[in-house]
Amino acid sequence: MSGKPSTRPGGRSARVQRSVHEAVRELEAEQGRDDLTVPRIAARAGVTPSTIYRRWGDLRELLADVAVQRLRPETPPDDLGSLRADLEHWAVAFLEEMSSPPGRAHIRDALAGDPDGDNAGRCSAYAVEQVETILARAAGRGEPAPGTDTVLDHLVAPMMYRILFRPGLLDPRYARELVTDLLDHFTTTP
Amino acid sequence: MSGKPSTRPGGRSARVQRSVHEAVRELEAEQGRDDLTVPRIAARAGVTPSTIYRRWGDLRELLADVAVQRLRPETPPDDLGSLRADLEHWAVAFLEEMSSPPGRAHIRDALAGDPDGDNAGRCSAYAVEQVETILARAAGRGEPAPGTDTVLDHLVAPMMYRILFRPGLLDPRYARELVTDLLDHFTTTP
Numbered sequence: 001m002s003g004k005p006s007t008r009p010g011g012r013s014a015r016v017q018r019s020v021h022e023a024v025r026e027l028e029a030e031q032g033r034d035d036l037t038v039p040r041i042a043a044r045a046g047v048t049p050s051t052i053y054r055r056w057g058d059l060r061e062l063l064a065d066v067a068v069q070r071l072r073p074e075t076p077p078d079d080l081g082s083l084r085a086d087l088e089h090w091a092v093a094f095l096e097e098m099s100s101p102p103g104r105a106h107i108r109d110a111l112a113g114d115p116d117g118d119n120a121g122r123c124s125a126y127a128v129e130q131v132e133t134i135l136a137r138a139a140g141r142g143e144p145a146p147g148t149d150t151v152l153d154h155l156v157a158p159m160m161y162r163i164l165f166r167p168g169l170l171d172p173r174y175a176r177e178l179v180t181d182l183l184d185h186f187t188t189t190p
Numbered sequence: 191m192s193g194k195p196s197t198r199p200g201g202r203s204a205r206v207q208r209s210v211h212e213a214v215r216e217l218e219a220e221q222g223r224d225d226l227t228v229p230r231i232a233a234r235a236g237v238t239p240s241t242i243y244r245r246w247g248d249l250r251e252l253l254a255d256v257a258v259q260r261l262r263p264e265t266p267p268d269d270l271g272s273l274r275a276d277l278e279h280w281a282v283a284f285l286e287e288m289s290s291p292p293g294r295a296h297i298r299d300a301l302a303g304d305p306d307g308d309n310a311g312r313c314s315a316y317a318v319e320q321v322e323t324i325l326a327r328a329a330g331r332g333e334p335a336p337g338t339d340t341v342l343d344h345l346v347a348p349m350m351y352r353i354l355f356r357p358g359l360l361d362p363r364y365a366r367e368l369v370t371d372l373l374d375h376f377t378t379t380p
């Protein structure tokens with residue numbers, strides 16, 4: 001329903017987005033999410049409720065937009081000198097972050113406000129970006145490596161499936177085992 | 191929040207569940223889901239709103255319970271005589287059903303009403319049941335096969351991840367390729 005929020009930095013549009021996102025985060029921290037309403041968010045952000053409805057459509061879409069923003073990685077993945085080490089390190093951190101209670105809540109919000117898959121697609125694009133950084137480094141080192149889609153299918157997807165559908169089955173060892181399976185079975189020389 | 195709906199057949203509790211679920215499905219078909227409210231559902235089902243609140247907690251939890259019920263497979267997977275054929279057939283049907291607009295809506299509902307993972311866990315349990323039926327047949331035929339968790343990680347999870355996060359990338363060939371990768375890489379003799 002809602003248009004893609006523009007992110008031209010410095011413009012009025014970007015200022016509105018920043019203050020509304022900040023209002024959501026503050027109110028959520030202060031009062032919990034069950035009491036969030038568009039009028040309260042608007043009052044805190046210093047905009048009119050109709051500004052929010054016009055831009056985001058409804059509360060669910062706004063929460064999805066805020067959630068996706070929070071799932072955005074802040075830094076590129078660490079470079080530990082080998083593909084295996086980079087993937088293991090990244091996967092363990094991804095599993096830990098996404099399976100934490102706030103991580104889960106953000107994933108659920110991103111999926112909920114999402115009849116056409118836009119917000120969830122942005123989450124997946126973040127993972128693609130991180131994986132591609134790791135794979136580009138491996139290529140630079142001349143290491144054999146799987147392709148991006150293979151990493152998504154056999155490393156990211158299993159972790160996300162367990163986080164969403166089988167939350168009892170998660171520990172860092174699981175992430176490492178997936179990396180081992182991935183590199184044992186799906187590696188092709190460059 | 192809500193307790194697990196009891197399913198003792200024939201009891202009052204089972205009758206209430208049946209009529210409330212039916213009311214949700216009818217009203218959704220007649221008026222679309224955006225107009226669903228607990229009082230309307232209660233009126234159609236012939237129960238009081240407080241019966242619904244007491245049993246399900248809120249509308250979101252009720253919709254999640256209905257969604258999970260609809261995702262329940264009605265029959266065991268077809269037996270086509272070999273593990274590969276059974277898995278391909280089941281995976282293609284799973285992908286088609288879950289990626290359809292109603293399939294997606296039910297998955298989203300199941301995940302939304304789900305702070306503790308109960309409803310999503312029931313969805314996953316359905317997949318486990320179907321996969322285990324297929325694997326038990328393979329064992330009966332003496333075929334080498336992967337384990338249940340491996341099928342979930344490398345066949346079910348990638349399909350579900352694409353359905354939720356990368357909806358552009360789905361066709362029956364994708365399901366078949368995953369089966370090929372799974373059987374090529376993760377098969378152990380019985």
